[in-house]
Amino acid sequence: MSRPKEFNPEEALDKATEVFWRRGYEATSMEDLTTSMGINRGSLYDTFGGKHELFLACMDRYCHGMVASRLSMLNQPGPALEAIRTFIRTMLEFGIAYPTRKGCLIVNTVIELASHEKEIGNRVTKAMGDLEEAFFKALTRAKEQGELRDGKDPRSLARFLTTMMQGVIVMLKAGTPADALRDTVRTGLSVLD
Numbered sequence: 001m002s003r004p005k006e007f008n009p010e011e012a013l014d015k016a017t018e019v020f021w022r023r024g025y026e027a028t029s030m031e032d033l034t035t036s037m038g039i040n041r042g043s044l045y046d047t048f049g050g051k052h053e054l055f056l057a058c059m060d061r062y063c064h065g066m067v068a069s070r071l072s073m074l075n076q077p078g079p080a081l082e083a084i085r086t087f088i089r090t091m092l093e094f095g096i097a098y099p100t101r102k103g104c105l106i107v108n109t110v111i112e113l114a115s116h117e118k119e120i121g122n123r124v125t126k127a128m129g130d131l132e133e134a135f136f137k138a139l140t141r142a143k144e145q146g147e148l149r150d151g152k153d154p155r156s157l158a159r160f161l162t163t164m165m166q167g168v169i170v171m172l173k174a175g176t177p178a179d180a181l182r183d184t185v186r187t188g189l190s191v192l193d
């Protein structure tokens with residue numbers, strides 16, 4: 001009979017996610033993880049597997065929790081274009097508010113691992129696709145509601161907004177001043193006018 005866990009696995013995952021988000025996968029040691037999670041190596045291995053499996057679990061939790069919750073902002077009733085503008089501006093301000101400018105776990109992972117870690121690459125590709133699809137649905141709604149001018153293609157705009165938003169997050173992490181980032185977002189959102 002196995003002993004009951006002496007820690008909350010969900011809370012431990014949140015703590016591990018924070019470490020990976022702040023430090024990146026490669027720079028995070030097992031000691032960093034066990035210390036932040038408040039568990040020993042045996043408990044980590046028994047519950048989550050190794051570092052790689054833990055990272056995948058953290059990415060899944062991040063995408064199904066935080067990201068999904070934020071994407072729901074795009075589904076709100078009312079003017080769809082305003083929902084898109086509010087979503088992008090809110091995400092920017094959220095990123096600027098962090099003193100360490102840790103960026104986005106998905107974008108950080110794309111830069112660090114996606115090209116040489118197939119399983120991780122598949123997860124970030126899906127996450128980026130989910131963002132594009134959320135924009136596409138909101139833009140399609142905008143077109144149906146008469147907010148989007150004729151000749152504006154929802155799919156092309158969704159791709160552009162996804163790329164613009166991810167680029168802004170990279171520049172945020174690189175230390176670009178907040179005013180420059182806000183100006184970039186303002187210019188990018190002008191495609192919706």
